[in-house]
Amino acid sequence: MRGAGFGIVVVLVGQFCVLPRLALAAPAARQEAEDGSLDPVSPSTMYSACQEIFLQKSTAGGAFGSWNSAQAGINPVDRVDFIPPLVIDAAHSSTLYFGDTAGHIFRTANRGAGWDDITGNLPNVPVNGVVVNAAKPAQIFVGTDIGVFYSSTSGNTWTSLVDGLPRAAVTGLVLDSVTKTLRATTYGRGAWDIKIATLR
DSSP states (O other): OOOSSOOEEEEETTEEEEEOOGGGGSOOSEEEOOSEEEOSSOTTOEEEEETTTOOEEESSTTOTTOOEEOOTTSOTTOOOSSOOOEEEOTTOTTOEEEEOTTSOEEEESSTTSOOEEOOTTOOSSOEEEEEEOTTSTTOEEEEETTEEEEESSTTSSOEEEOTTOOSOOEEEEEEETTTTEEEEEESSSOEEEEEOTTOO
């Protein structure tokens, strides 16, 4: 299965889903896109991404029967054939980002009650990973099937982040906030690092 930073993979309602690793509750210098997100302010609130755009939310620590749909605003036609990236903004726990196979990226600012499409000028290729810069929450990076794109305007506009990175499928993104280094892992072309301090 594709996607970055797997938590615990489970089968929920006949679909593969990812639940968050409990380690996400503690802040860390190394921020990684997670496909299951745990609210750092309210750890009993957690989110799960599943195949076929099946976003779930629990406010009871993931207890059985506590999961409910949290995908209002996301086009149900945009099916995915892998577990899609779902990441929480560490600086604003009510904000999450979600990507899909159709090349769309969505943001919620109300803990999944409603999602807005912030795809803008991104190409129509699968989104495989999402990272938010905790030091600059308006700065978002997405890994796609043709490379990395970033926005410094909370997704209003997107720019291709080439700078030596090959045009290859990016399967994972990790941001080290101490060294301000973004690492992209690719399908068949290795791993690549870039310093992001000078990005505008």
